[in-house]
Amino acid sequence: MPKPLKELLDPRQAAESVASTQVWKSIFRHGYPDSPRNRALTMISNVFLHLHPIRMKKHGLRLRYTWCMGGLTFFLFLIETITGLLLMFYYRPTPEYAHYDMQYLREDVPVGITREIHRWAAHAMVITVWLHMFRVFLTGSYKPPREFNWGIGVFLLVFTLLLSFTGYLLPWDQLAIWAITVGSNMARATPFLGHEGPGASLLKIGDLNLVHAGDDAKFGLLGGRFVGAPALLRFYVLHCVGFPLLLATLIAVHFWRVRRDGGISGPA
Amino acid sequence: MGFLRDLVNAIFTGPTLGPVLIFTISVGGVLALLRWYRVLTRPKVAGAALVAAVVAFALSLGDHNFRLIVAKPDNVPIVMLFFLVGFFTWLALRQAALNDERIEQGKPPREAEESEKSLTWPDLVYIEFLSTVFVTAALLLWSILLKAPLEPPSNPTETPNPSKAPWYFLGLQEMLVYYDPWMAGVVLPSMIIVGLIAVPFIDPNSKGSGYYTLKERKFSIGMFLFGFVSLWCTMIILGTFLRGPNWNFFGPFQRWDPHLLFPLVNVDLSEYVWVHWLGVGKPNSILLREMPGFLAVIAYVVLVPPLFAKRLIPVDIAAKIRGSGLPKALGEVLAAPFAAKAFFAEMYQRLGFVRYNVLMLLVLSMMSLPIKMVLRWTINLKYIVSIPEYFFNI
Numbered sequence: 114m115p116k117p118l119k120e121l122l123d124p125r126q127a128a129e130s131v132a133s134t135q136v137w138k139s140i141f142r143h144g145y146p147d148s149p150r151n152r153a154l155t156m157i158s159n160v161f162l163h164l165h166p167i168r169m170k171k172h173g174l175r176l177r178y179t180w181c182m183g184g185l186t187f188f189l190f191l192i193e194t195i196t197g198l199l200l201m202f203y204y205r206p207t208p209e210y211a212h213y214d215m216q217y218l219r220e221d222v223p224v225g226i227t228r229e230i231h232r233w234a235a236h237a238m239v240i241t242v243w244l245h246m247f248r249v250f251l252t253g254s255y256k257p258p259r260e261f262n263w264g265i266g267v268f269l270l271v272f273t274l275l276l277s278f279t280g281y282l283l284p285w286d287q288l289a290i291w292a293i294t295v296g297s298n299m300a301r302a303t304p305f306l307g308h309e310g311p312g313a314s315l316l317k318i319g320d321l322n323l324v325h326a327g328d329d330a331k332f333g334l335l336g337g338r339f340v341g342a343p344a345l346l347r348f349y350v351l352h353c354v355g356f357p358l359l360l361a362t363l364i365a366v367h368f369w370r371v372r373r374d375g376g377i378s379g380p381a
Numbered sequence: 382m383g384f385l386r387d388l389v390n391a392i393f394t395g396p397t398l399g400p401v402l403i404f405t406i407s408v409g410g411v412l413a414l415l416r417w418y419r420v421l422t423r424p425k426v427a428g429a430a431l432v433a434a435v436v437a438f439a440l441s442l443g444d445h446n447f448r449l450i451v452a453k454p455d456n457v458p459i460v461m462l463f464f465l466v467g468f469f470t471w472l473a474l475r476q477a478a479l480n481d482e483r484i485e486q487g488k489p490p491r492e493a494e495e496s497e498k499s500l501t502w503p504d505l506v507y508i509e510f511l512s513t514v515f516v517t518a519a520l521l522l523w524s525i526l527l528k529a530p531l532e533p534p535s536n537p538t539e540t541p542n543p544s545k546a547p548w549y550f551l552g553l554q555e556m557l558v559y560y561d562p563w564m565a566g567v568v569l570p571s572m573i574i575v576g577l578i579a580v581p582f583i584d585p586n587s588k589g590s591g592y593y594t595l596k597e598r599k600f601s602i603g604m605f606l607f608g609f610v611s612l613w614c615t616m617i618i619l620g621t622f623l624r625g626p627n628w629n630f631f632g633p634f635q636r637w638d639p640h641l642l643f644p645l646v647n648v649d650l651s652e653y654v655w656v657h658w659l660g661v662g663k664p665n666s667i668l669l670r671e672m673p674g675f676l677a678v679i680a681y682v683v684l685v686p687p688l689f690a691k692r693l694i695p696v697d698i699a700a701k702i703r704g705s706g707l708p709k710a711l712g713e714v715l716a717a718p719f720a721a722k723a724f725f726a727e728m729y730q731r732l733g734f735v736r737y738n739v740l741m742l743l744v745l746s747m748m749s750l751p752i753k754m755v756l757r758w759t760i761n762l763k764y765i766v767s768i769p770e771y772f773f774n775i
């Protein structure tokens with residue numbers, strides 16, 4: 114057998130000869146990752162993998178310790194970003210079109226499970242954030258030096274819920290507008306800032322109420338007295354741009370700090 | 382089967398007994414876990430509990446009304462939440478039980494035995510890859526089997542009954558039964574957020590960092606389990622499956638009858654004090670009328686923390702009661718308040734003034750919810766302070 118053919122048939126040699134081509138070397142700055150040196154290089158020379166350390170304590174690898182919940186939350190966030198982008202091709206955030214576009218997505222778009230994946234992954238993400246927080250609490254991982262990252266985490270939790278909440282309105286069906294109505298009705302009871310909140314009626318100049326249904330916290334949230342076209346647009350912008358950007362930024366900080374604080378927590 | 386179903390339905394009819402039972406089970410369950418976690422998390426015991434839950438769930442699915450609500454596509458995640466929270470509570474406490482045993486024998490926790498390092502390529506990347514493949518497969522399956530629902534186009538003139546917030550906020554909506562929106566929707570959620578951020582700063586216990594344990598952190602883990610499992614998750618499950626039209630409570634096998642009406646007989650504290658107890662009628666002045674309520678709230682928030690912090694009574698009184706020859710159970714119950722008091726006094730010594738008071742404010746806010754629940758269930762108390770003129774009801 115000619116030598117090149119023999120090399121190709123032996124997987125080990127084949128891998129090594131691929132790893133020594135100019136193309137491979139231009140992409141990966143290391144040889145085939147089977148030596149400690151090359152495995153370390155794999156982790157640090159790849160922008161995505163370098164989130165991880167080169168080596169870590171064994172207990173931190175165990176599923177029974179981290180439940181991989183933070184990682185899965187991040188993975189679900191990525192799935193949401195991709196499917197969300199696809200959904201945006203088909204969706205117009207106005208009362209005339211929103212519900213119609215949803216029906217179209219449901220019935221006519223080929224391989225029509227994008228909306229399903231987006232919706233179920235959103236539910237799942239809320240659950241995984243909670244379980245991640247649960248795990249972090251039960252392993253005492255908020256204790257020094259990780260106090261700050263725990264705080265970042267609390268904001269991640271809040272923004273995950275708000276991201277989900279703003280998305281809830283977009284189908285523009287009965288479920289959507291009434292759920293958002295129930296939710297946003299709480300805002301009108303904000304102390305001092307909502308027109309049905311304690312203290313709001315004390316804020317007046319002469320007979321003029323400063324806080325009323327036309328300018329209170331609920332109005333600011335919805336862009337109107339009721340859930341209508343301005344609310345839909347607001348929620349759409351926040352859902353597709355505002356909260357994802359906020360979340361992505363905070364996740365970057367969160368991951369950075371996990372590394373800076375010494376990696377996955379462990380016994381002293 | 383039919384008999385069981387009728388029994389459950391009979392128990393759950395009416396506005397009070399249902400919630401009382403649900404919260405008793407969830408609070409009692411967490412307390413039992415805290416007390417007997419070593420036995421309860423043994424694989425055989427926990428496995429039996431899981432089998433029992435799955436069997437009960439499967440049998441219940443045979444009921445039309447149960448299926449109607451549990452199998453709604455949007456409610457599937459809450460069924461998952463139920464089983465996942467149960468599973469992970471077990472997983473954590475089981476590891477805590479094993480570790481606590483080791484620590485008692487003078488050995489380090491299991492995590493410490495695995496402190497040699499391993500390369501993240503391939504070990505970690507491999508695990509992450511498998512997890513994502515698994516989740517992707519599950520998600521695809523879920524999406525193929527269950528179509529995302531779409532209701533009729535929005536119609537501002539036709540309010541559905543019940544109107545429910547998204548499921549992850551149902552805990553807040555359930556709090557509306559006991560609190561006004563400014564508390565349930567604004568103040569208490571803000572306290573939850575602030576309280577969570579404050580956790581690392583009010584828990585100075587340096588033990589139990591980086592491994593599972595319960596023995597070394599009973600108070601903090603107990604508080605967290607109480608807030609997250611007994612209150613938050615329980616209220617979500619209750620709000621999703623058992624709250625029907627008009628936010629009435631329905632048993633798991635009952636039909637959601639929109640015409641069901643329960644007369645409300647709720648009474649404010651001012652009514653109790655001025656009308657029922659003093660027999661003089663409510664005073665006209667708002668301030669005077671609500672004075673009893675204000676005093677109660679101020680006493681709760683301002684007086685309880687220092688009362689608990691000071692060593693007013695001998696520290697060992699709990700031990701004396703326990704050792705006084707009373708029947709064991711009775712002795713435990715009588716000693717409990719004194720033991721709690723001694724515990725908080727000791728806590729004050731450890732935390733110092735500021736941390737102690739922040740902690741107490743948060744704990745008291747959380748506890749105000751079950752307290753209001755119990756007051757409602759027992760004496761129909763609606764508001765402690767009630768000034769509807771200014772939307773100020775507590």
Ligand code: HEM
Nearest residue numbers: 179183184186187246254262263266267269270376377378
């Ligand atoms: C979008 C939401 C979130 C994402 C994507 C995320 C992601 C992650 C990841 C990947 C890790 C590495 C370890 C692991 O997987 O468990 C981690 C660790 C951590 N997370 Fe999160 N997280 C989120 C929310 C939260 C929340 C809500 C909290 C707490 C309130 C939190 C607090 C922490 C802390 C303290 C650590 C360090 C844990 C340790 O060293 O063991 N995170 N997070």
